[in-house]
Amino acid sequence: MQKIENHYLKAKKWLLGMRGNDGFLLKVLIYGLLIGIGFVYLFPLLHMGIYSIKSLDDILNPLVNWIPTQFYLGNYVKANQVLNFFPVLLETLYVTVLPSVAQTAVAAVVGYGLARFNFRGKNILFVLVLATFLIPPQVTLIPRYIFFKELDILGSLNAFMLPALSGQGINSAIFILIFYQFFRMLPKSLEEAAQIDGAGHLRIFFTIAIPMAVPAIIISFLFSFVWYWNETYLASIYFGKELTTLPLQLQKFVASYQKMFPAGMEGSVNQINEGIRMAGTLLSILPLLIVYFITQKWFVEGVDRTGITGE
The missing domain is CATH 1.10.3720.10 (MetI-like)
Structure with missing residues (x-):
């Protein structure tokens, strides 16, 4: 019974955190929120950067989305x-x-x-x-x-x-x-x-x-x-x-x-x-x-x- 209680406390501490330590769930929430906000801000730059190195063929090709077939600097x-x-x-x-x-x-x-x-x-x-x-x-x-x-x-x-x-x-x-x-x-x-x-x-x-x-x-x-x-x-x-x-x-x-x-x-x-x-x-x-x-x-x-x- 004591072992089960110890495992329960360890799992609770790992998931929720105790005494000022952030638990796993809180870390997932914080990092997920930061990644989401960062992506919203970085998406326009990523979109511009990728399209700027696409050739005309890659732009017209619907199968080419995020990864161009060539690094084109003519633009x-x-x-x-x-x-x-x-x-x-x-x-x-x-x-x-x-x-x-x-x-x-x-x-x-x-x-x-x-x-x-x-x-x-x-x-x-x-x-x-x-x-x-x-x-x-x-x-x-x-x-x-x-x-x-x-x-x-x-x-x-x-x-x-x-x-x-x-x-x-x-x-x-x-x-x-x-x-x-x-x-x-x-x-x-x-x-x-x-x-x-x-x-x-x-x-x-x-x-x-x-x-x-x-x-x-x-x-x-x-x-x-x-x-x-x-x-x-x-x-x-x-x-x-x-x-x-x-x-x-x-x-x-x-x-x-x-x-x-x-x-x-x-x-x-x-x-x-x-x-x-x-x-x-x-x-x-x-x-x-x-x-x-x-x-x-x-x-x-x-x-x-x-x-x-x-x-």
């Missing part, structure tokens, strides 16, 4: 020609990196000022800053366009740089809030000790606050970089034909392909197919994937330490 060759990938990539980095750096720097200064200084109208100013995030950009598009036209900065990077430098870049209010939360958590004893040693506010900001705010800087820059990269609505209006980005090139991918490879062109595929579209889409998001894989460690740490999840 990427044509997508590269249509997107003009490397020159446009450099132009895209120029359009996204500089405004992202400027926006992060300005958000750090504004967030530090709101967090560490008390002055009349501070709360009202803080509310107005956050209110800019609630106002849709379409509401201010026409007045801002007219203002930029009067300044003669349309068709240049200044159309992005001017709002970024004035704290009105794409979703700047979120980054100001991130820095505001982060700088509020810094102990005032550090500033008081620095002031006793004769340090001024600027020196405290650059030697104490900024080095400790590296996670907030990383998370703000990465989010800003992604948002400027994916911004096509404002970029198409402000830049016109003078500047372009990979997402803008992707929007007119089909028209550019048909113009570059006419239907009657000798030795070419008459019509664009799904494989070429998927290759072009992957090329346009490939830099973002590379940036994420390189910076994912600091990205996760930044999200955790800045409290961006609302904790």
Whole structure:
């Protein structure tokens, strides 16, 4: 009887867990849920990746689904020609990196000022800053366009740089809030000790606050970089034909392909197919994937330490 009871307790412990140890059923549930969620997020990338290396014969063959009969790179060759990938990539980095750096720097200064200084109208100013995030950009598009036209900065990077430098870049209010939360958590004893040693506010900001705010800087820059990269609505209006980005090139991918490879062109595929579209889409998001894989460690740490999840 004692042996049966011991076997029962062992089986119960193995299945359900005891004293903080996860049982087998709970592990199956957790890992199954994580695999399911991961598959939902990864399925579009897997679909694009597989179709991008399929030849036209594999695409037309209903028996070929997940495993192509050959590793075909011709789709990427044509997508590269249509997107003009490397020159446009450099132009895209120029359009996204500089405004992202400027926006992060300005958000750090504004967030530090709101967090560490008390002055009349501070709360009202803080509310107005956050209110800019609630106002849709379409509401201010026409007045801002007219203002930029009067300044003669349309068709240049200044159309992005001017709002970024004035704290009105794409979703700047979120980054100001991130820095505001982060700088509020810094102990005032550090500033008081620095002031006793004769340090001024600027020196405290650059030697104490900024080095400790590296996670907030990383998370703000990465989010800003992604948002400027994916911004096509404002970029198409402000830049016109003078500047372009990979997402803008992707929007007119089909028209550019048909113009570059006419239907009657000798030795070419008459019509664009799904494989070429998927290759072009992957090329346009490939830099973002590379940036994420390189910076994912600091990205996760930044999200955790800045409290961006609302904790």
